[in-house]
Amino acid sequence: MLSLLLAGMMALHTLALMEVQVPDQPMVALYGQDTRLNCTFSAESPYNLSAVSVFWQLTDTKRNVYAFNYGLEQLKDQGARFANRTYLSPQSLLQGNASLLLRDVVVADEGSYTCFVRVQSYGSAALFLQVAAPYSQPVVTLEPNVNHRPGDEVALTCEAHGGYPQATVAWRDEGGHTLTDNITTSHVANEQGLFSLTSVLTVVLEPSSTYSCQLINPLLGEEGKAFVSISGQSTAFPPVALWVTVGLAVCLLVLLIALAAVCRRKIKESCEEARREEEAKELEEDESKTAMTPLKS
Numbered sequence: 001m002l003s004l005l006l007a008g009m010m011a012l013h014t015l016a017l018m019e020v021q022v023p024d025q026p027m028v029a030l031y032g033q034d035t036r037l038n039c040t041f042s043a044e045s046p047y048n049l050s051a052v053s054v055f056w057q058l059t060d061t062k063r064n065v066y067a068f069n070y071g072l073e074q075l076k077d078q079g080a081r082f083a084n085r086t087y088l089s090p091q092s093l094l095q096g097n098a099s100l101l102l103r104d105v106v107v108a109d110e111g112s113y114t115c116f117v118r119v120q121s122y123g124s125a126a127l128f129l130q131v132a133a134p135y136s137q138p139v140v141t142l143e144p145n146v147n148h149r150p151g152d153e154v155a156l157t158c159e160a161h162g163g164y165p166q167a168t169v170a171w172r173d174e175g176g177h178t179l180t181d182n183i184t185t186s187h188v189a190n191e192q193g194l195f196s197l198t199s200v201l202t203v204v205l206e207p208s209s210t211y212s213c214q215l216i217n218p219l220l221g222e223e224g225k226a227f228v229s230i231s232g233q234s235t236a237f238p239p240v241a242l243w244v245t246v247g248l249a250v251c252l253l254v255l256l257i258a259l260a261a262v263c264r265r266k267i268k269e270s271c272e273e274a275r276r277e278e279e280a281k282e283l284e285e286d287e288s289k290t291a292m293t294p295l296k297s
């Protein structure tokens, strides 16, 4: 019956007298929120609700989004993903307003919607709905995060999640200059169609510098910004390296002390030995002297 109604509307297309108005510019809906697809019409004479037919469909696939006919909603043929998500005010229809409320917007709702209206005559118009979702606050990390020295090439990674559509990333240096070289940005969509963004900037490390990563959502404008400060001093001596250095130094010291003790003992021993030998020699000499004395007398 709806397709018959639609066919009838199509046939009347050339005779369309009624003006149906929708926004010219794409409408932007926030992910997870409700949005109103605006559609107004101007009927010439007073009419009853039962005389109004409204039909919303996806322009490309012709899938049924919402229908109102004979004074009632006709949701039998409604596309499954629009179930319980659409609302149209019958009272507003009497004021030339066929706007459709779409609840809990998802990424898949993005696209073109056609609003058909028939009262005495017939008209239609299509609008484009864009979905926008803000990204999470970006986070910048430094890879690898040990053993940086000025002159090293390091990768700065900026990550953010859950946004839509794809964002651009503006990397800036300390002076606020936008960097354009050695940047790779990629997007990965999750099941809901929302993007995770990863942007990698490769730089040659200077003794001390600050970089910022700013997300720009084509629909929502500037979003989160993150900074990373790299100081040659602290990155050259991250905690692990510092403790390893201290540990080695302590080991070396202990070793030196032990060595010194051993040496001292060795020196002392050899000294004693020498003295003992000396004493033994003296004793021998004495003995030989005393032994010889009786022979003399």
Ligand SMILES: *[C@@H]1O[C@H](CO)[C@@H](O)[C@H](O)[C@H]1NC(C)=O
Residues within 6 Å of the ligand: 023, 027, 036, 038
């Ligand atoms: C849609 O209609 C509402 C209410 O009439 C209005 O406030 C809003 O600006 C309209 N949106 C667009 C994109 O025309």
Ligand SMILES: *[C@@H]1O[C@H](CO)[C@@H](O)[C@H](O)[C@H]1NC(C)=O
Residues within 6 Å of the ligand: 046, 047, 048, 051
């Ligand atoms: C509106 O409906 C009433 C009764 O339901 C009828 O008497 C009247 O003629 C109708 N008006 C129009 C403009 O169709």
Ligand SMILES: *[C@@H]1O[C@H](CO)[C@@H](O)[C@H](O)[C@H]1NC(C)=O
Residues within 6 Å of the ligand: 083, 084
């Ligand atoms: C729509 O709502 C009705 C009543 O609240 C519920 O029984 C039905 O399962 C819902 N359908 C969908 C697709 O969520």
Ligand SMILES: *[C@@H]1O[C@H](CO)[C@@H](O)[C@H](O)[C@H]1NC(C)=O
Residues within 6 Å of the ligand: 040, 089, 092, 097, 098, 099
């Ligand atoms: C159309 O009707 C809806 C629901 O009553 C209302 O929120 C909206 O402002 C109306 N739009 C215009 C242009 O009157």
Ligand SMILES: *[C@@H]1O[C@H](CO)[C@@H](O)[C@H](O)[C@H]1NC(C)=O
Residues within 6 Å of the ligand: 153, 181, 182, 202, 203, 204
């Ligand atoms: C980009 O990387 C290349 C190779 O690592 C390097 O020679 C060049 O100077 C870099 N460009 C900038 C602007 O840092």
